[in-house]
Amino acid sequence: MLAGAGVLAVSGAVLIAPAASAAPAPPKPVACSACWHPAVRTSWDWVLSKVPSAPYRSVKMYDVDGFDNTAADVAKLHAAGIKAVCYISAGTYENWRPDASQFPAALLGKSNGWAGEKWLDIRNVQKSGSVLRKIMDTRLDMCHTKGFDMVELDNVDGYSNTTGFPLTANDQIYFNATLADDAHVRGLSVLQKNDDAQIPQLVSYFDGALNEQCNQYEECTTAQNGDYGYDQYVAAGKPVFQAEYYLATAKFCAADNKNDFNGVRFDINLDDKTYQACR
Numbered sequence: 001m002l003a004g005a006g007v008l009a010v011s012g013a014v015l016i017a018p019a020a021s022a023a024p025a026p027p028k029p030v031a032c033s034a035c036w037h038p039a040v041r042t043s044w045d046w047v048l049s050k051v052p053s054a055p056y057r058s059v060k061m062y063d064v065d066g067f068d069n070t071a072a073d074v075a076k077l078h079a080a081g082i083k084a085v086c087y088i089s090a091g092t093y094e095n096w097r098p099d100a101s102q103f104p105a106a107l108l109g110k111s112n113g114w115a116g117e118k119w120l121d122i123r124n125v126q127k128s129g130s131v132l133r134k135i136m137d138t139r140l141d142m143c144h145t146k147g148f149d150m151v152e153l154d155n156v157d158g159y160s161n162t163t164g165f166p167l168t169a170n171d172q173i174y175f176n177a178t179l180a181d182d183a184h185v186r187g188l189s190v191l192q193k194n195d196d197a198q199i200p201q202l203v204s205y206f207d208g209a210l211n212e213q214c215n216q217y218e219e220c221t222t223a224q225n226g227d228y229g230y231d232q233y234v235a236a237g238k239p240v241f242q243a244e245y246y247l248a249t250a251k252f253c254a255a256d257n258k259n260d261f262n263g264v265r266f267d268i269n270l271d272d273k274t275y276q277a278c279r
Contacts, residue, residue: 022168022170023123023126023168023170023171023173023174024126024174025174026173026174026177026178026201027174027177027178027181029177029180029181029204029205030180030181030184030185031184032184032185032187032188032189032207034187035149035150035184035187035188035189035207036083036149036150036189036207037189037207037238038060038061038083038150038189038207038208038239039239040234040237040238040239040240040260041239041260041262041279042060042061042239042241042262043058043059043060043061043262043277043279044059044060044061044062044063044241044262044264045057045059045061045062045063045264045272045275046062046063046241046243046264046266046270047062047063047064047270047271047272048063048064048065048087048270049269049270049271049272050068050271050272051064051065051068051069051073052064052073052077052272053076054076054080056077056080056082057275059082059277060081060082060083061082061083061084061085061150062077062082062083062084062085063085063087063152063210063241064077064084064085064086064087065087066086066087066088066139066142066143066146066148066151067088067097067098067142069084069086069146070146071145071146071147074146074147074148075147078147083149083150084147084148084149084150085148085149085150085151085152085191086142086143086146086148086150086151086152086188087151087152087154088136088139088140088143088151088152088153088154089117089154089155090136090153090154090155090156090175090179091119091120091122091153091154091155091156091157091158091175092112092114092117092118092119092120092154092155093107093108093117093118093119093120094116094117095116095117096116099135099138099139102131102135103120103131103132103135104131106121107120107121107124107131107132108120108121109121109163109164109165110162110163110164112155112161112163117155119155119158119161119163119164119165120132120158120163121163121165121167122158122165122167122171122172122175123165123167123171123175125174125175125178125179126171126174133178133182136179136182137182140179140182140183140186140188141186143183143186143188144186144187144188148188149188149189150188150189150190150191150207150208151183151188151189151190151191152190152191152193152210153176153179153180153183153190153191153192153193154193155193156172156175156176156179156192156193156194156195157172157193157194157195157198158172159171159172160172160195160197169197169198172195172198173198173201173202176192176195176198176202176205177202177205180192180202180205180206181205189207189208190205190206190207191206191207191208191209191210191241192205192206192208192209192210192233193209193210193211194210194211194212196211196214196219196225196228196229196230197225197228198228199228199229199230199232199233200227200228200232203232203233203236203238204236206233206238207238208233208238208239208240208241209230209233209238209239209240209241210240210241210242210243211230211240211241211242211243211261212243212244212245213243213244213245213246213247214230214242215242215244215247215251215252215255215256215263216244216245216246216247216252220242220255220259220261221259230242230259230261231259234259234260234261239262240259240260240261240262241261241262241264242256242261242262242263242264243263243264243265243266244263244264244265244266245265245266245267245268247265248265249263249265249276249278252265252278253278253279256278257278257279261278262277262278262279263277263278263279264276264277264278
């Protein structure tokens with residue numbers, strides 16, 4: 001009997017019910033020798049609620065909103081010797097974005113808890129001529145055209161949330177790997193955002209990781225989780241940008257420094273009012 005197939009008995013006959021469709025194997029990682037590959041120890045700031053302006057903090061990298069920041073804003077960061085990361089939400093629909101009308105209603109799921117945002121049916125990228133992939137690739141083109149060095153793909157852990165769609169772990173791996181490859185094709189390095197449990201499958205696709213609150217929830221390392229952890233990125237020579245919102249630095253900086261993570265305490269609004277770096 002085929003693995004995963006159900007069995008139905010009909011009038012004495014045994015029929016094998018078709019198994020649920022599975023995601024195809026993810027694409028192979030696309031190398032990007034021309035991409036920026038940040039060092040394991042890279043200082044950073046994360047400002048999404050506004051467009052940062054000079055004088056900038058004395059850091060090597062700013063992670064900013066890809067839509068709100070212009071090519072001129074990116075050029076100003078570069079002139080100050082700072083690399084620029086293009087934040088885009090890959091796994092959710094945001095009703096205030098200029099491309100919001102391009103998302104078919106069938107791809108919109110449940111709210112992710114933030115006003116104006118809904119989870120997306122990421123399985124769409126598995127289809128030939130995927131409208132979702134086209135939208136996301138257009139966003140990556142925007143990041144490239146504006147001169148960004150790297151991309152932060154947000155909300156790429158829908159399979160572990162209540163999205164309104166029966167997303168599987170393999171669906172998520174396929175989606176994340178596909179967009180990481182698409183970023184590399186454009187000369188953009190790319191960060192894995194959260195999605196901790198899939199680090200072993202994704203570390204070869206991404207150039208670093210950005211995590212929120214792994215210290216608060218005690219899930220930063222393989223020692224805590226068993227078979228996955230952000231220490232796997234450091235072991236691969238790739239940086240981990242670790243953000244906490246509610247823990248005092250005395251509660252997490254020693255651990256982040258020991259693990260060689262780039263730990264910073266921010267305000268949840270990411271408005272640059274709170275910035276407490278561990279090193």
